[in-house]
Amino acid sequence: MLTNTLRLALREIRRNVLRSFLTILGIVIGVAAVIVMVTVGAGATAQVTEQIASLGSNLLMIRTGQRMGPGQTTAAPPFDMDDVEALGRDIPAVAAVAPSASQRLVAVYGNANWATMVTGVDNQFFIVRNWAVASGRRFLETELRAGKAVCVVGATIARELFGPQEPLDQLIRVGTFTCTVIGVLEAKGQSTFGSDQDDLVLVPLRTFQRRVAGNRDIGLIQVSVAEGRSTDKAKSDIEYLLRERRRITGSESDNFQVMDMKEITKMLTGTTRILTTLLGAVAAVSLLVGGIGIMNIMLVSVTERTREIGIRLAIGALEREVLLQFLVEAVVLSSFGGVIGILLALSASLGLSRLLQIPFVFNPGIMAVAFLFSAAVGIVFGFFPARKAARLDPIDALRHE
């Protein structure tokens, strides 16, 4: 009986290919959106996780202000070198403390120019970020102390400004000053939405403070926690110390933030989450619209086939058999939508992950969920028309023109 019902449903759908396709378009879009969302989201997260793993699991980032949400930060006094020294001195769990300050500037070499992040650091930076210099060298103590015009560039800068040329010992202009390239960083080779880790120019912190910022502020302190020490403990110790130094008392909330891996991940995946939420909304609306589309077309179908239903009832079809027939038809229709949506999503996710340069994460679970969900849409929205068909009066249905 069920195979017959299934065959019947398939035939009914084949009779109206175009109409059936238009009917399931909503489901197709909804399912595709869900899967693309999850796949791309998972890819982005996987990439961010990988990036963070490359940072080392013992990294803490300390920044001023409290982040309210993506991109929103409350104003707060900056850190200074005394804070950095205090952290290194007073917290035994800290292995290395790397202060830094950054600003977006244009780097120029010959005819080539490239907007990049210029960051003032000391040699601790290479330690806490676990980042080696591929060619050339780090800064000398004398260069750091005197604030010399030297720089270490990221792989992206080397590529964009110098191309095939050797960057070492060349002069590049950064904002208003000129510096000598003394080193090129190892490529990290990954990028999240809009942020390329290799797109940076490092200069001595003092050079940055004098030539770029014009103040002694420190925007970000990165700390690596010593091997075998608890990151959570270090984090709360740092928070305690900084509250004291910044004279935050009692119930006053922090005007700085110490982020561990979890929080850094959250920060880096912030844009992904917005995208995910948006696509999720699109998916929900599409599935709803798709469901209503199916209900509509099934109602039309019941009206068109009233006489057929009458014949079936006269021959002895039971109410539930007619119900099942139309329900199966709705479910087959919506499941087709699900399958097409899955195929569409697979190709779209492949294309998108290539475009955004994130890994393609194949997730059979979400495909199964999407398929079952589309089938469920068929059941929910097909039920009312199917019941309408099943409850028809046989004589009225037979008389129907």
Place this chain on the structure above:
Amino acid sequence: MNAAAAVSPPAPPPLVALAAITKIYGTGTAAMRALRGIDLAIGRGEFVAVMGPSGSGKSTCMNILGCLDTPTAGGYRFLGVDVGSLDRNRRALLRRHYLGFVFQGFNLLNRTSALENVELPLIYRGMGRAERHRRAAAALAAVGLTGWEHHTPGELSGGQQQRVAIARAIVTEPALLLADEPTGNLDTARSIEIMELLTTFNRDRGLTIIMVTHEADMARYARRVVHFRDGLVDADERQGETD
């Protein structure tokens, strides 16, 4: 006729028995009394023609006999079972297992082959595919449509369509065949073919047939003619074999 009934041994319950059946459509001043007290018993193996002027309640009565409609009042027994006490599902099962319908408008499924149309009632009986094919093909052969199995109603003449409908009605070997003006849409030659087919089934297979017709020529094939007038049985006469 009464004398004949009196000398025959005690009869088993008739196939169908209507007792004081009334049917009123609508309510109040718009009420239409389509049937005003029908008493009718039909035994197994009978071939009954129902005649009467338009609007006399023939179709209404057929729908009640076919368990497609329920009477306003009165009793209907099918093989001794009170149909009035059956719910919608049980009436559907009664139709499935005991009844075959032939309609004036053929009522075949469009865009569906003759064979599949005939198979339809067997599907609802849960019969396997091979057995279904065999039975449906045999039924089509019995109505002289061998070779037309894969034509859709749109590709068949009216007479052929009605023969497909008859094949569909008899494929389940029903206890009772109900035909409401089966030749109403056909020319005389086609009508005679259909009547001869029904006569054959009645004579050779003992199929009980109740048939509504307007044409005296067609009623002549039946062995009993019931006349309706204004929702009542006006006359009920048996006639000799026509051949």
